[in-house]
Amino acid sequence: MKQLPIEKNRAMDFLKMAILFAIVAAWPKIIPLVGGYTGLAIEMVIFAIFALGFDLLLGYTGILSFGQAAYFGLAGYSMGIICIHFKLPILLGMLMGILVGTLGAVIVGLLIIRKTGIYFAMLTIAFGQMFFFIASRWKTVTGGEDGLTGIPRDVIPLGLFNWNLKNDLSFFYFVFVFFIAATLIKYWLIESHFGQVLKTIRENEKRAQVVGYNVRRYKLYSFIVSGIFAAVAGTLYAMFLRYMFPQTLDWVRSGNVVIMALVGGLGTLFGPILGAGVVTYLMNFISYYTKYWQFFVGAIFIIFILFLPRGIWGFVQRKR
């Protein structure tokens, strides 16, 4: 393949992103053709945001966290609790939820960022599961096993007109706005100096250290940014369901986002988006036919690890 000048590559990237945004914008109209519905389209886009952030950590920095659902769920719960108890408008509730979710990632990150590899992964699971147990046990605040009901999704006043999110289709475009922002921010991050340092850490952590980068600090930032993406997705998810339940924080949920990113293609801009869409769709599709959908998701995941570890997007890229 001939190496294109960098500027031209960038133009190509923006073109690809424009095509992606166009497809996603039309998605609620397309999805009924493949047996889906608007709610499923919303879920796919929410998990795309989640997977985009997760991939910054695993795909670009080479750190595996198995506890990202904790920040997803923490933000969703916080948003719901704040909106219900303090009667705040949803946008303010979202902001607070994202802040709490991020704070969770900061605290856990500071505590464990010294560890590497599987030690780190195990710690993320354990701390993630701590949040899961808090959500399922702190009944007076979180509703315990029954979950938190009554999370609002109402109207956003925009001066001239009101944006009514109660309708699923208009909520889809609300999520879509965040999706565009998430994709552009991810692109900006991976193209920036920061992203280059992360890739250096992924390829050779010791060398990055020797060259003089504060590896630990970069890894922490990567972990926190990934947590912010998870938190944004979590608040959107809480609004989507108008309900949060402990399983949203579970490590199996964290595992799902790992599956999404890997099936789509780790360390690529479009892979995790594609993976989130495909896996969410498949889970929905399979669970329609059998309650043992987890079996088939596990099997598909194993096939990808054994034969297609670069994921769908990685495979497509290499073919060209």
Add this chain to the structure above:
Amino acid sequence: MISLNLSFPTIMNQLLNGFALGTLLVLMAIGLTIILGLMRVINFTHGVIYALGAYSVVTLFNYTGFWPCLIIGPIVLGLFGMGLEATLIRPLYKRDPLHTMLLTFGLALMIEDLIRMIWGDAAYPMSAPDALSGIIDLKLFIFSKYRLFIILFSAGLLTALWFFFQKTAMGKTILAGTFDREMVVALGIPINLLFTITFGIGSALAALAGVLNAPIQGVYPPMGTTIIMSCFVVVIIGGMGSFWGAVIGGLLVGVVVSFSVEVFSAMSDVIVFILMAVVLLVRPRGIAGIEGLLE
């Protein structure tokens, strides 16, 4: 909510309950920690193999009674673990250890659903074998015979394991591999065989813990997922790859869980994680963690 009003028999009872749970956690955590140290992967199938161990009692009980399950379950599932390692996991060794770990995660998802397909969603209550049902009067307090059996049996087994790792060539080699795998390979020891055997031992121990715990906690599909979380905490508290770390961590977690149910039951699940965070702050490598291992 919080009750600190504990009588002496309650304290002794909870202490022994904690040891019973703790020794089971130790059995599981040793397998997990040795695989972790030697192969540098988290084996997510550990939990479902524990669950399969418990289900072996469900299936075999009517034919053989409880006792043969203690032998059959671990042997069959130990071989099953070795089979998994030799067929699915071995092709991934040349790759990032991450892939191995994710593969075991996928397998765990599959096996948990497989359990639901075979045995259904409902829980099976199991009772202790007749010879060990009921309680034993220890003069100052009374205690469940079966739990006392678990403590003694596990303690005996752990002693045997300790001898295996300290006195036999194979045990020593496995332990040496957790410290310095490259050196073991350089000495010409067939590392693949060592991996398979380690996986087999770990799986057999997990299955045995499942068999032993079946009469106490009953048998239900997600039981493996529940216990593996406690095992992670045990390994983190005890220290990665350390035999004694797993022993101390397991007993500590068992006792803490047991008392927190009594003292502050609403948050009993959360307390062990707080313990873990505190241990990490004070001793970042865990109680008996080995310097340089997995760092």
